[in-house]
Amino acid sequence: MQLREVRVIPDVRETIVETLNECRVKFDYVFTTGGIGPTHDDITSECVAEAFGVGKYRDPDTVALLTRRTEERGDTMNEARLRMATFPEGSVLLQQEVSAAPGYRIENVFVMAGVPRIMQMMFQQAVPHITGGQRMLARGLAVDLGEGTIAEGLALVQARYRDIDIGSYPQMRKQSGFTVSIVLRGPDAAVLDRAHTEIMQIMRDLGGNPVEEDPDKAQASAEPED
Amino acid sequence: MQLREVRVIPDVRETIVETLNECRVKFDYVFTTGGIGPTHDDITSECVAEAFGVGKYRDPDTVALLTRRTEERGDTMNEARLRMATFPEGSVLLQQEVSAAPGYRIENVFVMAGVPRIMQMMFQQAVPHITGGQRMLARGLAVDLGEGTIAEGLALVQARYRDIDIGSYPQMRKQSGFTVSIVLRGPDAAVLDRAHTEIMQIMRDLGGNPVEEDPDKAQASAEPED
Structure with missing residues (x-):
């Protein structure tokens, strides 16, 4: 649901x-x-x-x-x-x-x-x-780049994957400082995996150090870049 | 507001x-x-x-x-x-x-x-x-009686004080065990004070030990009596 x-x-x-x-x-x-x-x-x-x-x-x-x-x-x-x-x-x-x-x-x-x-x-x-609908899966990643830096690349992936919802959540964490959490949600594990891999690569190309993250950890909880 | x-x-x-x-x-x-x-x-x-x-x-x-x-x-x-x-x-x-x-x-x-x-x-x-409206004040109390026990008395006070909102919130606290928090809200401090005093007395008459409580502490956070 x-x-x-x-x-x-x-x-x-x-x-x-x-x-x-x-x-x-x-x-x-x-x-x-x-x-x-x-x-x-x-x-x-x-x-x-x-x-x-x-x-x-x-x-x-x-x-x-x-x-x-x-x-x-x-x-x-x-x-x-x-x-x-x-x-x-x-x-x-x-x-x-x-x-x-x-x-x-x-x-x-x-x-x-x-x-x-x-x-x-x-x-x-x-x-x-309750009768459930299609089962939704989620994948997450965190990256040490500003939202303004990653926005264009993310939007291009979102445009190509219509069955996936991609959300971007700025975070300020005591341990790791400023990061952006990205959460992908969709019904198909293989498609989700492909989009996740693409976004990880885009983040590296932009000079970031993306890491896999539990999608349930991502919450808009702190200050963004600007 | x-x-x-x-x-x-x-x-x-x-x-x-x-x-x-x-x-x-x-x-x-x-x-x-x-x-x-x-x-x-x-x-x-x-x-x-x-x-x-x-x-x-x-x-x-x-x-x-x-x-x-x-x-x-x-x-x-x-x-x-x-x-x-x-x-x-x-x-x-x-x-x-x-x-x-x-x-x-x-x-x-x-x-x-x-x-x-x-x-x-x-x-x-x-x-x-922002243009504010009438300033609302709040008073609170906590009592060691069940909601079902205090319901009738509370309802009678509520019926007589139409300008006050009386809320009842069951609580389970680690320190004090089961209590009910009662919050009174209204614009007039004297009226609020009178209703608060009446409710305190009703609680004593019912065999309870009511204590004044910060109304902001009252949140429905645990198990009720039944």
């Missing part, structure tokens, strides 16, 4: 509903995080139901599990906690072990908790629901 | 143009970061010009400065570097000292570099162009 967009929005009903309705049409899948707890600012599920134009239902199994966990802690079940057992009609629940309150899928939207560890477990439960 | 939305989008022309045109109407100010360097994947300025339906111009002062800095490094000026001196018509440049390539303002859109240190300097240059 390719990540196409990230949005951080406030807990405002109209904003959540509009954003959901825009994104669930525009993208294959939408993943939301946060706003499904018991407090007054947890309004995501109400907004999801409104966006889909459906009612809500209370899930008896979730009520039972939440009640048991709550009582095990010496607390009492209440209306606030019952909100975490209330879901938009048509939801498929995504149970996990950390929390008794599940996430859920409704059509192509996955609604997950905001707490990172719980969100990650809910995402694992979401994976079997 | 209140931050209303964050979007992370790919370097795809239509996406950038559409997002700009949506956001510059919807919000008082829009701040973009990234995509204004010399390489082929730096397409932000072209997209800004397209979004505003204007042409581009080359700024002679920026050309002179870029040329001088480039030659001081022993590099040569070229077409790629000149792209950093090319701006949408109607732009006001935001010069800073780290980089010879400026950011710029066009109407209510501020276009800044992606490199954090340079972006921050450009943002400083943007500040005099």
Whole structure:
């Protein structure tokens, strides 16, 4: 899957509903995080139901599990906690072990908790629901030349390899000083390898010392040349 | 100013143009970061010009400065570097000292570099162009009770204080274990103080040990109660 967009929005009903309705049409899948707890600012599920134009239902199994966990802690079940057992009609629940309150899928939207560890477990439960596209591979390199120096050569390689995305990210690292990280992404390992070799050679021809680099390390994190 | 939305989008022309045109109407100010360097994947300025339906111009002062800095490094000026001196018509440049390539303002859109240190300097240059709204203040507290336990009391305070936003964020901290951070935001210090005092008392009545907390420390970073 390719990540196409990230949005951080406030807990405002109209904003959540509009954003959901825009994104669930525009993208294959939408993943939301946060706003499904018991407090007054947890309004995501109400907004999801409104966006889909459906009612809500209370899930008896979730009520039972939440009640048991709550009582095990010496607390009492209440209306606030019952909100975490209330879901938009048509939801498929995504149970996990950390929390008794599940996430859920409704059509192509996955609604997950905001707490990172719980969100990650809910995402694992979401994976079997997802149909992936073409597998994307990545290769990387780092070079000790300025972006302005390498731009023309890079653009020429990009123009010849239409199925590859080439990104250029200036870096300032404590150990190695100024470098540019170049990341190539595409579906075909052999084509990626050819383009990578060409770019390495261009960098050498320009007087640089390119080295292979883990593409996940490349992030625009510091000052460029100019 | 209140931050209303964050979007992370790919370097795809239509996406950038559409997002700009949506956001510059919807919000008082829009701040973009990234995509204004010399390489082929730096397409932000072209997209800004397209979004505003204007042409581009080359700024002679920026050309002179870029040329001088480039030659001081022993590099040569070229077409790629000149792209950093090319701006949408109607732009006001935001010069800073780290980089010879400026950011710029066009109407209510501020276009800044992606490199954090340079972006921050450009943002400083943007500040005099910005008219702020009502100053928002914040107070915080942390309590050793579950969200489900405090939800009802918090909701009642929220219902009585319409000018305050009350947020509830579960935390798991290495030192103190499980807590909930509560953040109150609003324009009036006295009102904020009153609501804060009431919430502190509610927490004590529920058997908790609330403590004042820096509101900037509160982030949903760990597991909630259930």
